Amino acid sequence: MTQAPTPAAGSPAAGSAATAVPPGTGVTAARGFRAAGVAAGIKDGGALDLALVVNDGPRRAAAGVFTSNRVQAAPVQWSRQVLKAGAVTAVVLNSGGANACTGPTGFQDTHATAEKVAAALTAAGGTEVGAGEVAVCSTGLIGVHLPMDALLPGVDTAVAALTGDGGEAAARAIMTTDTVHKTAVAGPGTTAAGGWVVGGMAKGAGMLAPGLATMLVVLTTDADVDAAGLDAALREATRTTFDRVDSDGCMSTNDTVLLLASGASGTTPPADEFTEAVRRVCADLAQQLVHDAEGASKDIRIEVTGAATEDDAVEVGRSIARNNLFKCAVHGEDPNWGRVLSAIGTTSAAFEPDRLDVAINGVWVCRAGAAAEDRDLVDMTGREVRVTAHLAAGDATAVIWTNDLTADYVHENSAYSS
Amino acid sequence: MTQAPTPAAGSPAAGSAATAVPPGTGVTAARGFRAAGVAAGIKDGGALDLALVVNDGPRRAAAGVFTSNRVQAAPVQWSRQVLKAGAVTAVVLNSGGANACTGPTGFQDTHATAEKVAAALTAAGGTEVGAGEVAVCSTGLIGVHLPMDALLPGVDTAVAALTGDGGEAAARAIMTTDTVHKTAVAGPGTTAAGGWVVGGMAKGAGMLAPGLATMLVVLTTDADVDAAGLDAALREATRTTFDRVDSDGCMSTNDTVLLLASGASGTTPPADEFTEAVRRVCADLAQQLVHDAEGASKDIRIEVTGAATEDDAVEVGRSIARNNLFKCAVHGEDPNWGRVLSAIGTTSAAFEPDRLDVAINGVWVCRAGAAAEDRDLVDMTGREVRVTAHLAAGDATAVIWTNDLTADYVHENSAYSS
Numbered sequence: 001m002t003q004a005p006t007p008a009a010g011s012p013a014a015g016s017a018a019t020a021v022p023p024g025t026g027v028t029a030a031r032g033f034r035a036a037g038v039a040a041g042i043k044d045g046g047a048l049d050l051a052l053v054v055n056d057g058p059r060r061a062a063a064g065v066f067t068s069n070r071v072q073a074a075p076v077q078w079s080r081q082v083l084k085a086g087a088v089t090a091v092v093l094n095s096g097g098a099n100a101c102t103g104p105t106g107f108q109d110t111h112a113t114a115e116k117v118a119a120a121l122t123a124a125g126g127t128e129v130g131a132g133e134v135a136v137c138s139t140g141l142i143g144v145h146l147p148m149d150a151l152l153p154g155v156d157t158a159v160a161a162l163t164g165d166g167g168e169a170a171a172r173a174i175m176t177t178d179t180v181h182k183t184a185v186a187g188p189g190t191t192a193a194g195g196w197v198v199g200g201m202a203k204g205a206g207m208l209a210p211g212l213a214t215m216l217v218v219l220t221t222d223a224d225v226d227a228a229g230l231d232a233a234l235r236e237a238t239r240t241t242f243d244r245v246d247s248d249g250c251m252s253t254n255d256t257v258l259l260l261a262s263g264a265s266g267t268t269p270p271a272d273e274f275t276e277a278v279r280r281v282c283a284d285l286a287q288q289l290v291h292d293a294e295g296a297s298k299d300i301r302i303e304v305t306g307a308a309t310e311d312d313a314v315e316v317g318r319s320i321a322r323n324n325l326f327k328c329a330v331h332g333e334d335p336n337w338g339r340v341l342s343a344i345g346t347t348s349a350a351f352e353p354d355r356l357d358v359a360i361n362g363v364w365v366c367r368a369g370a371a372a373e374d375r376d377l378v379d380m381t382g383r384e385v386r387v388t389a390h391l392a393a394g395d396a397t398a399v400i401w402t403n404d405l406t407a408d409y410v411h412e413n414s415a416y417s418s
Numbered sequence: 419m420t421q422a423p424t425p426a427a428g429s430p431a432a433g434s435a436a437t438a439v440p441p442g443t444g445v446t447a448a449r450g451f452r453a454a455g456v457a458a459g460i461k462d463g464g465a466l467d468l469a470l471v472v473n474d475g476p477r478r479a480a481a482g483v484f485t486s487n488r489v490q491a492a493p494v495q496w497s498r499q500v501l502k503a504g505a506v507t508a509v510v511l512n513s514g515g516a517n518a519c520t521g522p523t524g525f526q527d528t529h530a531t532a533e534k535v536a537a538a539l540t541a542a543g544g545t546e547v548g549a550g551e552v553a554v555c556s557t558g559l560i561g562v563h564l565p566m567d568a569l570l571p572g573v574d575t576a577v578a579a580l581t582g583d584g585g586e587a588a589a590r591a592i593m594t595t596d597t598v599h600k601t602a603v604a605g606p607g608t609t610a611a612g613g614w615v616v617g618g619m620a621k622g623a624g625m626l627a628p629g630l631a632t633m634l635v636v637l638t639t640d641a642d643v644d645a646a647g648l649d650a651a652l653r654e655a656t657r658t659t660f661d662r663v664d665s666d667g668c669m670s671t672n673d674t675v676l677l678l679a680s681g682a683s684g685t686t687p688p689a690d691e692f693t694e695a696v697r698r699v700c701a702d703l704a705q706q707l708v709h710d711a712e713g714a715s716k717d718i719r720i721e722v723t724g725a726a727t728e729d730d731a732v733e734v735g736r737s738i739a740r741n742n743l744f745k746c747a748v749h750g751e752d753p754n755w756g757r758v759l760s761a762i763g764t765t766s767a768a769f770e771p772d773r774l775d776v777a778i779n780g781v782w783v784c785r786a787g788a789a790a791e792d793r794d795l796v797d798m799t800g801r802e803v804r805v806t807a808h809l810a811a812g813d814a815t816a817v818i819w820t821n822d823l824t825a826d827y828v829h830e831n832s833a834y835s836s
Contacts, residue, residue: 071763071771071787101759103772103788142756143789251764253756324742324823325831332832338560338671341519345489346669353489354521369489370521371561405742407825413743414750 026167026183027053029199030222032262035166037173040154042096042147048173050151051093052158053218054121059263060133062088063230065238067255073100074110075136076254082114082135086227088260089133091218092117092158093174094151095203097140100253109146110136116152120159137216137256139176139203171201174216177412178203179292184284187221187277188269196223196265198277202285215242215289217257219281223274224263233275234259241282244314245401246321247293257282290401295408298330298380301401302387308394312349316389317400319343327405333380337366340389350393357390444585444601445471447617448640450680453584455591458572460514460565466591468569469511470576471636472539477681478551480506481648483656485673491518492525493554494672496532500553504645506678507551509636510535510576511592512569513621515558518671527564528554534570538577555634555674557594557621589619592634595830596621597710602702605639605695606687614641614683616695620703633660633707635675637699641692642681651693652677659700662732663819664739665711675700708819713827716748716798718820720805726812730767734807735818737761745823751798755784758807768811775808 028035033055040050055062064083066076082088092113099106114134121129138146161169171181187197204215225233238257259278269277290299302320307313320326323343329336337358344356358366363378365371385404403409446453451473458468473480482501484494500506510531517524532552539547556564579587589599605615622633643651656675677696687695708717720738725731738744741761747754755776762774776784781796783789803822821827 069760069763070765070769071759071774098756101756101771101784101788103786106788142754142760143784251760253760253763324827328828328831331828334832336560338516338519341489342487342560342669342671345487345671347488351488353519356489366519366561368521370519370524405828407828409742410746410749410823410825410828413746414752 024165024167025185026171026199026201027218027220028164028167029185030197030220030262030264032056032222032264033220034162034164035170036158036161036163037166037169037171038154038157038161040157041150042094042154048169049094049096050154050158051170051173052117052162053091053170053220053260054162055089055260055262057262059224059261060087060089061225061227061230061261062086062258063227063234064135064256064258065234067252069251069253071101071253073098073138073254074102074106075099075138076256077107078110078114079135079137079256082132085132087133088135088258089129090117090121091135091137091258091260092155093137093216093218094146095139095174095176097138097144097146098142098254099138099146100142102143102145105145109148112148113151113155116155120155124159135258137254139174139216139254142253167199167201174201174203176203177294182285182288182292184281186280186284194265194267196221196267196269198281200281200285202289204289215252215255217285219257219259219278221259221261222263222265223261224266224268225261225274229271229274230259230261233271233278236275237279237282241279241286244399245286245290246318247290247403286401290403293403294412295406296403297406298385298404299383299401300330300385300387300403301399302389303397303399304389304391305397306390306392306394307396307398308350310396310398312391312393313396313398314400315347316344316349316391317398319347320387320389321400321402324405327402330380330385331404331406335360335363335365335375335378335380340387341366341369344389349391351391355392357392359388361386442583442585443603444589444617444619445636445638446582446585447603448615448638448680448682450474450640450682451638452580452582453588454576454579454581455584455587455589456572456575456579458575459568460512460572466587467512467514468572468576469588469591470535470580471509471588471638471678472580473507473678473680475680475682477642477679478505478507479643479645479648479679480504480676481645481652482553482674482676483652485670487669487671489519489671491516491556491672492520492528493517493556494674495525496528497553497555497674500550503550505551506553506676507547508535508539509553509555509676509678510573511555511634511636512564513557513592513594515556515562515564516560516672517556517564518560520561520563523563527566530566531569531573534573538573542577553676555672557592557634557672560671585617585619592619592621594621595712600703600706600710602699604698604702612683612685614639614685614687616699618699618703620707622707633670633673635703637675637677637696639677639679640681640683641679642684642686643679643692647689647692648677648679651689651696654693655697655700659697659704662817663704663708664736665708665714665821704819708821711821712830713824714821715824716803716822717801718748718803718805718822720807720818720820721815722807722809723815724808724810724812725814725816726768728814728816730809731814731816732818733765734762734767734809735816737765738805738807739818739820742823745820748798748803749822749824753778753781753783753793753796753798758805759784759787762807767809769809773810775810777806779804
């Protein structure tokens with residue numbers, strides 16, 4: 001596993017790691033995949049800005065989940081169509097421009113990119129690849145057209161650079177305000193006797209929100225799983241990982257998570273075992289997104305317990321995660337449980353105000369809706385802050401991850417497009 | 419009118435002002451009211467922290483609206499009961515402590531405060547006042563008990579200080595992080611020939627959100643209107659003023675708006691005329707709240723047009739107002755319309771993404787969901803920033819007011835309770 005923070009007890013990243021990880025990282029950890037990350041000149045200054053992931057098969061099954069924002073970038077509109085067939089041969093991803101809110105021209109640019117990738121792969125490999133097998137992802141500023149005169153030649157460069165250990169370069173090429181690249185691997189591992197893995201890469205540091213956190217994520221596996229099996233595993237895995245990250249409450253126009261299977265291991269794992277491996281990679285990457293969120297100084301783990309339903313628990317957790325006053329208090333290392341109660345009070349979840357308990361980093365500062373243990377006992381100096389909100393209304397629970405609100409967040413996002 | 423900012427065209431504060439305002443300001447502009455603001459020692463350092471407003475009649479009609487937060491402070495629970503009878507003789511308000519999340523002891527403290535006010539007024543005035551005629555409001559930190567040994571003697575001081583021009587002192591005594599006190603007056607004015615006014619005071623600078631912005635507001639009038647008439651006027655007035663302010667998306671546990679009528683003018687105005695005067699005072703005070711919001715450097719007026727319904731327009735406006743990335747962009751004077759579209763996309767309002775238009779300070783930077791006029795034409799250097807989002811789905815409109823998100827907001831709210 002690369003770049004994974006030390007998993008906290010009960011964190012989504014807890015327990016990962018294969019027994020025998022192959023040399024490739026991220027999207028090239030699984031057999032049957034090549035990847036590349038190159039500098040096409042979309043960004044200034046020669047930074048990596050174009051990634052390509054190719055599935056060499058024998059299987060080319062795929063599943064995807066996309067942003068629930070109704071304003072969707074051209075690449076999301078395109079890739080949704082591609083994924084309907086359940087087969088993807090290549091994914092091309094660019095940073096340096098989101099190609100969102102760019103009108104018909106933007107969609108034509110995405111189409112032209114897919115056509116270019118298909119043509120270049122066909123020329124390089126001898127076998128026919130169609131544009132309808134090429135998913136496209138973009139990230140960067142909204143409302144700006146991509147420099148196609150740089151991007152299209154970059155595709156040729158990327159195809160030429162494809163390699164079985166290109167996972168790290170691809171992960172680096174999709175970074176925007178990310179400070180580190182993000183990859184993860186899970187599964188029983190690849191040995192001479194067989195085995196399989198799930199690997200992946202992610203980018204995202206702002207616009208983390210429900211429906212999907214940020215972001216661009218490509219997952220690959222050499223397990224032999226069909227499109228329906230991938231879809232089921234991916235939806236279950238994202239439901240409790242990326243969907244439970246709410247860094248700043250802002251939902252992107254470009255969120256995409258793709259899962260590609262090459263079948264190169266020849267092994268079809270039990271569905272629950274495969275789903276768990278996908279979930280572990282998603283949890284690991286989600287944790288890395290939280291840890292690298294724009295301007296954040298704290299990772300906040302909000303656990304809601306005693307809820308009547310899981311939906312109630314998620315609603316309450318998200319309400320706390322989106323409360324700017326609470327996020328500022330955590331930044332100030334102030335165990336201000338009143339702001340937690342205030343946030344809970346705006347939800348429709350089942351609870352009685354005088355039965356609410358709140359713990360911050362293990363100290364029950366609020367019992368039965370009023371002050372309890374001494375707030376001075378709470379140590380909030382560490383990076384991770386754990387908040388537990390007990391609703392005393394049932395047995396359901398959920399964990400939501402968020403960040404504090406900082407002057408650095410304001411600074412980074414007030415200057416971003418200038 | 420005191421402390422009113424220059425009203426912008428179309429702003430809720432536009433057009434205010436009486437022809438002949440009496441000497442009292444705020445809650446003592448209307449005849450039949452006395453008020454006081456004193457230093458009871460609830461706050462440190464001798465600051466004013468206890469306000470009292472007394473209705474000397476002949477009528478003692480009242481109406482109120484309260485926070486829709488389900489976690490409600492003890493004074494809100496108390497005052498809701500008092501208002502059910504539609505008659506209020508006095509309102510006592512303290513800053514320096516919200517008396518929220520304080521359990522049964524907190525409710526006993528509120529009850530004791532009302533009893534003390536009733537007893538002191540009875541002793542001072544000779545006529546019997548019951549605790550059930552005394553509304554109570556508190557503002558300050560959540561989860562901390564009020565220093566009753568300071569507050570109760572302070573009530574005697576306040577009763578002794580009651581005067582017909584105590585409106586300003588009362589407005590000063592309810593300030594917390596407010597930098598200025600806030601009062602307003604509207605209505606035809608009081609002359610020898612008759613006439614009537616509506617006056618009011620407000621506090622609130624953070625926790626401004628829907629359902630009610632912040633805040634404590636007391637409105638008074640010498641018009642002769644019964645409780646039902648007051649209730650109808652107040653609900654209509656707050657619906658399009660305080661309910662449309664969303665400074666930081668955080669809803670308070672203590673929000674209260676009270677409207678008291680003395681009937682001292684002997685005049686019963688037409689309902690629409692009276693409602694309009696109440697609306698004007700509410701709009702004026704709401705504008706002052708936005709202008710004084712914690713750490714804000716911009717007042718943002720979000721007008722949603724072309725909506726299918728007013729509810730759609732409000733939902734879209736509020737979604738934009740609560741988008742931290744958008745609020746940071748405004749702080750950076752960056753006309754980042756992509757973040758506006760992103761926020762619209764998260765709503766359930768009727769619209770087509772490729773028909774959305776956005777103007778910032780009059781420049782249509784987005785037409786038909788894509789870039790239009792040159793963003794460099796947008797001048798965002800002034801305090802007020804006007805955003806127009808046109809949904810092209812109907813004829814309904816709404817205006818929501820919010821603020822930018824600044825490092826000062828973070829600083830103020832990370833240190834507030836420490």
